[in-house]
Amino acid sequence: MKRTTGRRCSRASCTNSAIKTLTYIYSDSTAVLGPLSTYAEPHNYDLCSIHSERLTVPVGWNVIKEEIIESSSGPSEEDLMAIANAVREVASTDLGSKTMQPELGRRGHLRVLPSN
16 A cells, blocks of 8 residues: 655656655765655655666665565554663653752743852
8 A cells, every 4th residue: 555645756757656765874875765754855855666666876885775564553562662661761760869950031042040
């Protein structure tokens, strides 16, 4: 089942709906082709199924392809346990040792703190 979005393929003169997003990581000489991003970004390229299958990259570059798993109905049990463990770890840290001074006033991004 293909998702239909209002976004079109970034390739010139292609009018097909985009289904994947291509991102170049120039510093690592890597191209990442994954599921369609949540929103369009100027440095990413949205591709249709035809152009995503025909993807070529410069010689010496790596390609990482992340496949779309349609049968997944949500996070796996391992994902949920990792989240639960992370929450437990944060909850168990001693937050009482870090006392914050009360905030007197706030204007935009500036704050006024009491002097000691």
